[in-house]
């Protein structure tokens with residue numbers, strides 16, 4: 260079979276399940292990873308004969324995509340802030356809005372002085388590793404309750420040639436005795452159970468619920484705990500950054516007392532959704 264016939268076979272196998280542009284994007288991404296062909300090479304080599312193993316590989320991927328498994332889990336990798344991250348079903352797939360949070364932190368970060376940074380709920384380590392890469396002056400800590408996530412974060416740190424100090428802890432019960440950070444950042448679980456019905460099957464059926472969901476009655480449970488921790492754990496003028504539930508910006512902002520925090524700023528993402536918050540410690 261020629262490469263162009265494989266492309267037709269792939270498209271026909273997924274039509275009706277995904278928009279055509281997305282199917283093509285999947286195809287080019289798989290070709291790049293499996294055949295080392297860039298998009299332009301796919302056209303240039305459309306007459307190339309592909310091996311039976313390659314055909315079987317694409318057939319298997321079609322099956323997995325038909326069950327709405329995310330392409331990032333299938334290929335085992337994704338990119339975030341210009342870096343490559345290994346991902347599997349133990350960790351959330353890093354999202355573009357989280358890249359905006361990282362960019363905001365970097366815009367405001369002191370690049371001259373030594374910094375201590377803590378990322379709570381690190382998952383794949385995307386935030387922690389990106390910050391460590393961009394801020395060589397920073398000592399970065401990454402906390403998660405999931406040992407599998409921490410293993411992945413550690414692996415991603417190694418692959419991207421940065422150091423991470425990992426902490427396995429449940430942030431809701433974590434009582435560190437002596438800690439003080441210049442920056443604490445968290446993208447904690449924030450999707451209410453009631454929001455499940457609006458979610459796409461690729462997220463709902465494949466991404467870890469531990470990373471996503473909170474009870475309807477306590478949607479800010481992680482934010483409250485982290486704000487409390489930050490009262491002791493942030494240095495004077497230190498900053499706490501959150502990715503937030505776009506529907507709960509006002510409620511999240513209300514968790515900060517003016518006794519402890521100077522300014523609390525909400526920020527919208529490129530789609531105009533309230534997605535980020537930064538609070539500065541008094």
Ligand SMILES: C[S@@+](CC[C@H](N)C(=O)[O-])C[C@H]1O[C@@H](n2cnc3c(N)ncnc32)[C@H](O)[C@@H]1O
Pocket residue numbers: 350351352353354357379380381382383384385386402403404405408428429430431446447448449469470471
């Ligand atoms: C929304 S994901 C964020 C992952 C990653 N930081 C990102 O931005 O893609 C939330 C993370 O919080 C972790 N988590 C959930 N409950 C936790 C808890 N009680 N204590 C610490 N981490 C927790 C999950 O394992 C998950 O990795």
